[in-house]
Amino acid sequence: MKKVLLVDDDQVIHGLINSTLNKYSSIFELVHAFDIKTAEAALERDEGISLVVTDIVMPGGDGFQLLAYLQDRHPDLPCIVITSYELPELQERLAGKVFQVFKKPVMSQELADAILRGLKNQHKKSDLGEFSVVGIVQLMETEGTTCRLDVHKSSDHHDISQCIEQNCKEFRGSLFLVQGTIYDAVCGKLVGEEAALKLLSMEGVQVSSCLLDSRNLVRRVHKSNQNLLINAMIQKDHQCEEDEVQNQQQRLLDEGVRLCERLEFTQAQKPLMAFVKENRKNAAGWLWLSRAVTDPKKIKAALAEAHRLEPENPDVLAEVEKARQLGGAAEAKIMRCPFCYAPQEQQPACPCCKASLLTEPSALAKLDPQVVDRRLLLQAAGRFERVLAAEVNPKILFYAGAAYLNLNDFDKALTYFDLLMPIIQVDSRYQKVAEQVGQIVEHIASSQKLDEGGGGAGRPEQAGARRERQLIDNQTDKRTILVVEDSPTTRKVIKMTLQSGGFRVIEAVDGVEALSKLNDDRPDMVLLDIMLPKIDGYKILSILKKNSETKEIPVVMLTSKNRIIDKVKGHLSSASAYLTKPFKPAELISVVNGILDKKGPEASRPAAAQAE
Known part of the structure; x- marks a missing residue:
């Protein structure tokens, strides 16, 4: 089985x-x-x-x-x-x-x-690309076949004449066989024996055949098939050795780049130095080495080599300008900007991309999206996303969130911090990072009008485009809070705040989804926004209080409206509390804990759960 x-x-x-x-x-x-x-x-x-x-x-x-x-x-x-x-x-x-x-x-x-x-x-494998040209030629020689063998790497078995006519880039060439013996060959600009050796050394290609009229064929290959096959294997072995050396060198460069993109600059130095040692005329190698080393003299030496090799390369020129900002003052090792790789001494903000590095709590109050270089920060965000598409990396998650925080896009920033929180909460090594994320969430919650949605970017929410991940938690001792809020930014702030307080969070974007979630789960509390699409918060509250199974669940009303009439309606609607947005995370946790502590740990759980 x-x-x-x-x-x-x-x-x-x-x-x-x-x-x-x-x-x-x-x-x-x-x-x-x-x-x-x-x-x-x-x-x-x-x-x-x-x-x-x-x-x-x-x-x-x-x-x-x-x-x-x-x-x-x-x-x-x-x-x-x-x-x-x-x-x-x-x-x-x-x-x-x-x-x-x-x-x-x-x-x-x-x-x-x-x-x-x-x-x-599982077992349906394609038979394309499974053959070597040598194997096909040997078969044709045994059968004494007269034909033309077309060798190509296209996914379609189209005729070679169509390939030539359409200038197909996957076309490789043709072998002309008379009674199994190779008479001629073409491969790109190569003809005759050179072309035959090139084609015979190929593997993993598609080979198709067609009839050949040999009467007008000019013979340009005069060696026997056996001789050609032996020489092709020798040529292939030499080529494989050269390719392997080249691949090893390319792997060194790729590894150095990968480590730089993961912000592991010290580890990146070893493969990059090994690469430039064997490839001194490769400007890309010197460029990436200049981004990895932390000694100002070595930075400038590596950039000098890159500039000498490719003086017009815009990436090289940009790095030269970044290094020039160091001047001659920095003699000790320096740090790297995680966003633009600019070398710098310990500073709260990068002098090149102007982004805050969030190295101190006061930096949050100084964030200014008007002065940052948006192009450089968006490039950094793209790099971080590529890294995160291949691995779960806490450092990169933090700086991806920080990049969007500098861009004033709180919705995206919170997406990354939300992914980071479960990782850093259970690992003592990240205690300082957890404190930083907590400060960031409090900054966003207390200084922004969160009910406007879309974060600092101000973009409308598209249906299904930003569905939040649902964490299924099997720890039954955690109390569950249902958060009903249509603003994705507000929802993320509330979710992260509650999770940091030890609660399990269920989310709903409108009243219809909230009622559906209540059918599947019985939360210990509901945080309910008043201004919701489809069904407003007061109507949902009325439905909950009329239902015998949900009437005992405490409800906290959330709204950005500060009018007296809204507060009066909130108090008259059997809500347990009324919070006006924006509010500080500590205030939210205090209200939630205060209400649940009064009711007791089992008061809001279903009867079946209590019986257990």
Whole structure:
């Protein structure tokens, strides 16, 4: 029987999926793993696993690590990703690595259908690109075939004449065989023996054949097939050695760039120095080395080499200008701006891109989106998104949020800080970062009119474009708060504030969704905005208080309106409290704790739950 490996650290997810997929037990069996190490051990131990379903964010290593392991050890094994980790470019990055991607919470039947498709298609391999030209020629020689062999890497088996006519970039060339013997060849500008050797050394290509009229064929290859094949193999071996050396060098440069983009400049120096040692005429290598080193003299020396090699390169000129701002004062090692890589001494803001580095609490009050270089910050945000599409990196999550905070786009900034919070809350190494994020959330909450939506960017919310990830938490001792708020920025601030206070948060963007969520779950409290689309907050409150199952749930009304009539209506509508936005996170936590403490830990739980 086929087996499906489910990898997720949440036992609730395992239980939900297992209960739904039981009806397919005659087709496949679920194997459970709760972390990366257990998953890898299961794959090595059990040869019957035919498909993998995995989350991205997990303790002890992330899902990207597992995907890399699968590509290396089990490249033919289909993989489905289910994740609440949603960032730009993630879907595109995963597209080449996985069979399908689902956003949590996922419908179990949809997942079951995807698993069945994955199992069905597992062994359907394309036979394109499986042949070497040498193998085809040897077959033709045995059969004494007269034909023209067209060699190309196009995904379509179109005729070579069409390739030439359409100037197809994937076209490679043709071999002309008479009774199995190679008489002529063309490959780009090469003809005769040179072209034949080039084509015979190719592998992983598509080869198609057509009839050949040999009567007018001019023979330009006079060596035997055997001689050509031997020489082609020698040429191929030499080319492979050269390619391997070149690939090793390129890997050094790629590794250095990757480490720079992850803001690990010290680690990036070793591969970049090794690269420029062997490739002294490569300007890109010197440019990236200048961004990695922290000694001002070495920075200027590396930039001098890059400028000498490519004096008109705009990237080189930009880095030269950044280094010039150091002047001659800095003799000790300096730091790098995480946004634009500019070298600088310890400063609260970058002198180049003008972005605040958030190194001190007072920096939040000095944020000025009017002076920052938006182009450089948006470039940095793009780099951070590429890194985060490949790994869950706390440092990059923080600076991605910081980039958008400098741009006054609070909606996007909170998206990244929201993803960061669950990671730093459970790791003592990030205590200082957790304090910084808390200060940032309080700054946004207390200084912005959050009900306007769209953050500082002021863009309208598109349906489904910014669905928040739902964290399914199996810790039953956490109290649950339903937040009903149509502004995505306000919702994120409230969610992060409550999670930092130890609460589990359910979200709804309007009254209809709120009532639907109340059918599925019984929260300990509802935070309810008054101004909502479809059904306003007062109407929802009335519905809750008339229902015997929900009437005891305390409700806190949220509104930015400060008119007396709204406060009077709030007090007359059986709400437990009334909060005017913007409010400080500490004020929200105080109100929530005060109301729940009065009711007691079990007062608002359903009778069935209390009986347990």
